[in-house]
Amino acid sequence: MDIRPIHTEADYAVTLKEISTLMDSDPDLGTPEGDRLDILATLVQAYEAKHVPIIAPDPVEAIKFRMEQSNLSVKDLEPIIGRRNRVYEVLNRKRPLTLPMIRRLHKSLGISADVLITESLG
Missing domain, CATH: 1.10.260.40 (lambda repressor-like DNA-binding domains)
Structure with a gap:
């Protein structure tokens, strides 16, 4: 399971694409694919918390x-x-x-x- 931290916008885009592909296959929890999806989602959350500002709605x-x-x-x-x-x-x-x-x-x-x-x- 080759997983690396998300450092750049390109890494972020690739990770989002992989998450989308994994979600389409609807992996079960506890399977290698399910674990990979969980880890990638956690990495995306951490990246977004640091790099994507949340703007309060009007x-x-x-x-x-x-x-x-x-x-x-x-x-x-x-x-x-x-x-x-x-x-x-x-x-x-x-x-x-x-x-x-x-x-x-x-x-x-x-x-x-x-x-x-x-x-x-x-």
Whole structure:
């Protein structure tokens, strides 16, 4: 089992391709192929943790995503954000989120407060 650390983007790309091939074959745990997949996935995780920054999502996009996930309408956000026009202003980036809105969105929809306090990209 010739496995080496991932040092470069080229190593990373080759490893991802091999992982994809192994996943397509759906190896069983405890088999040589399953062990290889597990080790390669661990190496990729370590490489990504060091070299691939995670960018926090935009707060408005996070709200829209949660609305879509939970099949929520603008009316459903009124108790959380305020009157309908205020909800539209927030969703259209015309009005920033206030601290009370952030607290209610976090509590009601489970959106991370860290995400909600970042500046909107729009």
